[in-house]
Amino acid sequence: MRILGYMSGTSLDGVDAAILETDGVSIASFGAAILVPFEAEKRQTLIDATEDALRWDGVGPRPASFAAAEHVVLDTHLRAARMAMSEDGGRIDLVGFHGQTVLHRPERRLTVQLGDAGALATELGVPVVADLRQADLAAGGQGAPLVPIYHQALADRIGMRRPAAFLNIGGVANLSWFGMDGEIVAFDTGPGNGMIDLLLQSRGAGRYDEDGRLAAAGRVDQAVLDQLLAAPFFDRTGPKSLDRYDFSLATVDALSIENAAATLTAFTVEAVRIAATSLPSPPTEWIICGGGRHNPTLMRHFGARVGPWRSADDCGFRGDFVEAEAMAYLAARSTKGMPLTFPGTTGVPYPTTGGRTYLPNTLS
């Protein structure tokens, strides 16, 4: 099947769309992949919905702003599909649609991804698999991370030596570890770029710390770093998952922007170092995906504090599209009733399939 996978991550930078040819086990080929950035006004609509979601916290009627945000999600995904399909030059059989996460409260079995999968199916004329986290949460899992089974397919494709680990550094960071005997351990490690992004945005210094320049010019404040690392999240071993806004930026309020950027960059790396100590054995190397791998200050720090790493791109993968590809892969698995999540990845008690298929409405 040729499947279009979508991810719009917690950084709210845009929609990633990637086409994958797969049977849900192995990857036959990689098709077109594109990022459609959210225009400033549309991005603001999504930020408003995310802020409302945090205040709402799943209690009472859904915030009114969700409707406008779902419109933005649908519109941007349709544009992304048209661009990816015209570049790909072929038809697609199926879509894997993540939706825009605005709230994640796994302890209450609640995760909210905005988007109208039915409308997307009707507009594109193909079935859309969505609601990928719900069955896992209902069965008692964390509902995240979902990508480990796809990371495993990538590792198998290049015959990676085990133990091996993938780390996605998005708004939140998550790792997948693969042992010698097929064992998988996965969980969210802590913040990725999310807090660094929020710092710059809150101080009117742009959207993100481009090439880690501010962090490189600053000094890590050890006392503030220790305070950040004292959060109970780091005492727990996985399975565990995060909402992007679980850590407060107030801790760095008194620091200069350079020192705050340096401290938050170190926070992301130290969180991974702590996570690594709970792995059954150290990975021979780390494969890094997600936007954080573009930040040389962060990655220099990672090399010094965690271990040897390679960018996903250096392994022949598309480091900015791994999550979108994963949604295509999971969609294939969903239609076949194959498991998406496992006790080692989300803490779900047994391997669990998931996703709901929305068919195009041919009457409208």
Ligand SMILES: Nc1ncnc2c1ncn2[C@@H]1O[C@H](COP(=O)(O)OP(=O)(O)OP(=O)(O)O)[C@@H](O)[C@H]1O
């Ligand atoms: N050149 C760069 N220098 C520094 N940081 C960068 C650079 N390029 C990208 N980033 C960071 O990567 C982020 C985007 O990462 P990515 O697209 O992986 O996040 P996401 O998919 O939204 O997150 P998540 O995986 O949490 O859903 C940007 O917001 C920025 O912080």
Ligand SMILES: CC(=O)N[C@H]1[C@@H]2OC[C@@H](O2)[C@@H](O)[C@@H]1O[C@H](C)C(=O)O
């Ligand atoms: C609730 C939610 O959207 N979580 C995201 C987020 O972004 C990174 C990390 O936190 C990961 O757990 C997850 O996304 C990927 C696609 C996942 O589920 O594997």
